[in-house]
Amino acid sequence: MDSTNTTDLSEHLDCVPEAAISILAATCGVQATILTEGEADCTDGVIIAVISVVGGVEWSIFIGLPKNAATQLAAGFAGFEISFDSDDMGDAIGELANITAGEVKKLLDARGVHVEISLPSVIRAKDMRVLVQRDLRTKKFCFDSEVGRFWTGVVAGQGGGFVG
Amino acid sequence: MDIHALVVDDSGIMRKLVMRSLRESKLAQFTFEEAQDGLDAIAKFDESIQMVFVDWNMPNMSGIEFVKKVREAEEGHVPIVMITTEGTMGKVEEALNEGGVDCYIVKPFTPDVLTKKLDPLFEKLGGANKGGFFTKLSKKIA
Numbered sequence: 576m577d578s579t580n581t582t583d584l585s586e587h588l589d590c591v592p593e594a595a596i597s598i599l600a601a602t603c604g605v606q607a608t609i610l611t612e613g614e615a616d617c618t619d620g621v622i623i624a625v626i627s628v629v630g631g632v633e634w635s636i637f638i639g640l641p642k643n644a645a646t647q648l649a650a651g652f653a654g655f656e657i658s659f660d661s662d663d664m665g666d667a668i669g670e671l672a673n674i675t676a677g678e679v680k681k682l683l684d685a686r687g688v689h690v691e692i693s694l695p696s697v698i699r700a701k702d703m704r705v706l707v708q709r710d711l712r713t714k715k716f717c718f719d720s721e722v723g724r725f726w727t728g729v730v731a732g733q734g735g736g737f738v739g
Numbered sequence: 740m741d742i743h744a745l746v747v748d749d750s751g752i753m754r755k756l757v758m759r760s761l762r763e764s765k766l767a768q769f770t771f772e773e774a775q776d777g778l779d780a781i782a783k784f785d786e787s788i789q790m791v792f793v794d795w796n797m798p799n800m801s802g803i804e805f806v807k808k809v810r811e812a813e814e815g816h817v818p819i820v821m822i823t824t825e826g827t828m829g830k831v832e833e834a835l836n837e838g839g840v841d842c843y844i845v846k847p848f849t850p851d852v853l854t855k856k857l858d859p860l861f862e863k864l865g866g867a868n869k870g871g872f873f874t875k876l877s878k879k880i881a
Contacts, residue, residue, distance in 0.1 A: 694798060
């Protein structure tokens with residue numbers, strides 16, 4: 576069955592944290608669990624990767640990694656140390672987001688929901704707060720892991736939105 | 740084994756990871772960020788490129804477009820390996836059946852998986868097909 580409801584976040588949303596957990600385990604050897612409450616501390620710096628998913632669902636998927644988590648995940652992924660401020664860091668986190676979105680696509684496809692994914696965009700900043708507009712359909716998942724806390728967010732709907 | 744490989748991926752970190760894996764297989768590599776640059780390199784190096792690794796999702800020219808351009812122009816058959824996040828059955832079939840890709844690897848992958856997938860291609864390269872895939876290809880692409 577192909578989903579035509581492009582703004583209902585409640586359906587299939589579980590694909591995003593499932594993909595994030597499985598891909599981080601497979602690529603970086605990091606076991607993550609979803610937190611029921613709490614935030615990731617981004618005061619030292621944060622890197623956020625964004626990928627659009629279009630088709631059976633219309634989502635923007637965000638992956639937010641505080642500096643410490645990003646540095647350790649990138650090293651686990653690449654197999655060598657990567658400075659947080661380097662171009663390689665953007666590439667590594669963008670690629671992790673790309674692989675995660677690919678897994679989301681595969682999970683959705685298995686449910687009969689067919690989508691295409693965009694190339695990743697990566698934003699790096701210091702002390703960034705995540706502000707979510709109330710009129711958009713949004714969901715944020717916070718995770719805990721041995722590399723610290725991080726988060727994923729999903730914004731659904733037509734016309735896009737902003738999470739910054 | 741002295742094989743020259745071309746790696747085309749817009750992600751710098753993926754180019755490094757693929758190169759590192761290939762180095763363990765003793766392949767010499769030329770890497771490119773843009774598909775068009777990869778095509779230009781094939782035209783320039785002519786017969787010396789014996790295996791191609793390409794990502795699917797890239798800006799400006801997709802990996803599948805790149806593969807089709809190579810297939811249209813070649814006279815022999817260069818082994819092309821697609822390394823991508825596109826893991827759905829439809830995409831795999833499109834690449835293998837319509838695109839003319841020889842080997843399909845879904846990210847994430849480990850160097851071991853890459854080596855195992857490439858073994859059959861190396862065996863082919865060791866035979867009569869070694870070299871000469873791009874004879875006159877440079878003239879067709881240029």
